[in-house]
Amino acid sequence: MRKPIRRVSPIGVRCVAEDAVKPMRADARRNRERILTTAREAFAEHGVEVPLDDIARRARVGPGTLYRHFPNRDALVEAVYREEIGALSARAYALVEELPPEEALAAWFREQVGWVRDSSGLAMTLKAAIDRDSETFAFCKKQLREAVAALLEPARAAGAVRANLEPSDLLRLGHGVATACEHADGEGIERLLSVVLAGLRP
Amino acid sequence: MRKPIRRVSPIGVRCVAEDAVKPMRADARRNRERILTTAREAFAEHGVEVPLDDIARRARVGPGTLYRHFPNRDALVEAVYREEIGALSARAYALVEELPPEEALAAWFREQVGWVRDSSGLAMTLKAAIDRDSETFAFCKKQLREAVAALLEPARAAGAVRANLEPSDLLRLGHGVATACEHADGEGIERLLSVVLAGLRP
DNA sequence: GCGCATCCGGAGACCTTCTCCATATGCTAG
DNA sequence: CTAGCATATGGAGAAGGTCTCCGGATGCGC
Incomplete structure (x- = not known):
């Protein structure tokens, strides 16, 4: 066997x-x-x-x-996931350069929610398929956290968000909003986004 | 395709x-x-x-x-998982009959940790393979929570555990201890168990 | 432009899934 | 206790997917 x-x-x-x-x-x-x-x-x-x-x-x-x-299916899945996470993370650094801290954070959060919902939940499909003990999983988690930290720190320094927020909080919130909005229309999504973004303020 | x-x-x-x-x-x-x-x-x-x-x-x-x-692999995996969860849940009801509330809770918690560690992590292997949206997943989650509630309520009534504990707390704790003890020996496991069980008290 | 190291691709070997239907058997009624 | 029938079995083989090998193609440096 x-x-x-x-x-x-x-x-x-x-x-x-x-x-x-x-x-x-x-x-x-x-x-x-x-x-x-x-x-x-x-x-x-x-x-x-x-x-x-x-x-x-x-x-x-x-x-x-x-x-x-790509020697096998897992390798391909992980490579696609790394690209997805890489692109989402890169957006954080780009937005930090382009916008004031609070706007950058809000814009990225919206993109994260959109990204989770994208292509019928591709992100979650890929994530579910990846071994939680793998290097890819650890690498992507770290990459996302660092990207969100790059958004959070300027926003915190500007007094735009509450002091006790961690990068993982934002990631969980984004996932939660995307999940909650699975069957929502554009307006419903926007309402939830504005509620959560308002809640981030001190 | x-x-x-x-x-x-x-x-x-x-x-x-x-x-x-x-x-x-x-x-x-x-x-x-x-x-x-x-x-x-x-x-x-x-x-x-x-x-x-x-x-x-x-x-x-x-x-x-x-x-x-079993029409396909998923059906077989789910059937095995249901049996595992069924057996673990049944132990809760049996222990409630046999032991005073606090001892029953402690005994079951130990069994849960042992069960997670059993057969090189079979429980987690099966759980990872099951669709989170499936009937099986929902059914097993409910079954476990009810079993743990059957342990918690008598223990709470007897003043043996803190009042604010939920069944899901115990399940998460058990998972956490089992994970933390992945490479621990018997004495190490027992120490962690006693720490957590002491912490459950009011 | 040539030569060589690297890359490509697809036929086919091998493995797994899963079905079909002839045969076997459990169990009930007489 | 036996016969009959409804249900269960099992395994050959069809179909589909994985993945390798090696002859041919090509990128690129000199």
């Missing part, structure tokens, strides 16, 4: 930072990015159990190419 | 209570029980992705028989 594949991040899973270490051939990079984009769409439409050969076909690569970049 | 099987409890998953409604043939009942026992062992040893034909082979039934009782 075979032992199923343990859900840990294989060494082969590349982080974005790794690209800086060893330049990838242009065709290899293009294929990898196309695979990730296609996988994201396929996971959103059909769940994480969609056949990998189907993803390869949609991405117009051979199965050998897909498996060369 | 095919849509993967949605993780919801199929109607065909039998609850223990159903057996009272429609008597099963003796050979069918024996087979079903043997499949469940074997599945529990296989999931503990190899995870929930162990091939179902292997479980059938170990249980000495044909694949057709296994699929007659």
